[in-house]
Amino acid sequence: MANANNSNGQEQTNGNNKDLNTKREDYLEWKDYFMSVAFLSAQRSKDPSTQVGACIVNDENKIVGIGYNGMPNGCHDDELPWSRTGDWLDTKYPYVCHAEMNAIMNKNCSSVSGCRIFVALFPCNECAKLIIQSGIKEVFYMSDKHKDRDYMIASRKLLDLAGVKYQQHIPKQRKIVIDFDSINERHPKKP
Numbered sequence: 001m002a003n004a005n006n007s008n009g010q011e012q013t014n015g016n017n018k019d020l021n022t023k024r025e026d027y028l029e030w031k032d033y034f035m036s037v038a039f040l041s042a043q044r045s046k047d048p049s050t051q052v053g054a055c056i057v058n059d060e061n062k063i064v065g066i067g068y069n070g071m072p073n074g075c076h077d078d079e080l081p082w083s084r085t086g087d088w089l090d091t092k093y094p095y096v097c098h099a100e101m102n103a104i105m106n107k108n109c110s111s112v113s114g115c116r117i118f119v120a121l122f123p124c125n126e127c128a129k130l131i132i133q134s135g136i137k138e139v140f141y142m143s144d145k146h147k148d149r150d151y152m153i154a155s156r157k158l159l160d161l162a163g164v165k166y167q168q169h170i171p172k173q174r175k176i177v178i179d180f181d182s183i184n185e186r187h188p189k190k191p
């Protein structure tokens, strides 16, 4: 659509030639927004190989819990291993709390029953148990890159039996950039 003119007949656009008189169409849709919140939260993770975020949403599209993978509260993350290989006790695996667990534990309401969870990676079997027991009804994930592993097969088995739905989220926008400087952008002077 052409840019509308203001009363002086001047076009109202910003520096990127966006129409400043018409409702934005490229705003984040809800599910992309919740998945983005999960991905942003993952940026808090200190895991050197895989940063995972999760975001729990109620049926009013309100976010009620956010989490990322990290060591348990009070367990200093410099005193626990972050490696993936070696003796099990010397790896991160026995210690790290998964993003889904943290999102559920961080809930800001009494119950997440009936909620949806948005998570970067498909939940493992342990998180599937937590999801089921907390009453979460639907999982949206970005990747199931470990889908052939036994713990993922077990996870799907549990979710299926419990009637928890799951689906891969295909975002409308593949990349979202946060530009802190954009807020300083100046628009043309009002007439």
Ligand SMILES: Nc1nc(=O)n([C@H]2C[C@H](O)[C@@H](COP(=O)(O)O)O2)cc1CO
Pocket (backbone or CB within 6 Å): 047, 049, 050, 051, 052, 068, 069, 070, 084, 092, 096, 097, 098, 099, 100, 119, 121, 122, 123, 124, 127
């Ligand atoms: N759904 C998940 N939520 C998570 O928070 N994680 C975390 C656990 C580890 O901290 C990390 C996986 O590490 P790695 O095996 O890719 O180096 O991601 C992993 C999965 C996948 O099962």
Ligand SMILES: [Zn+2]
Pocket (backbone or CB within 6 Å): 098, 100, 123, 124, 125, 126, 127, 128
């Ligand atoms: Zn897990």
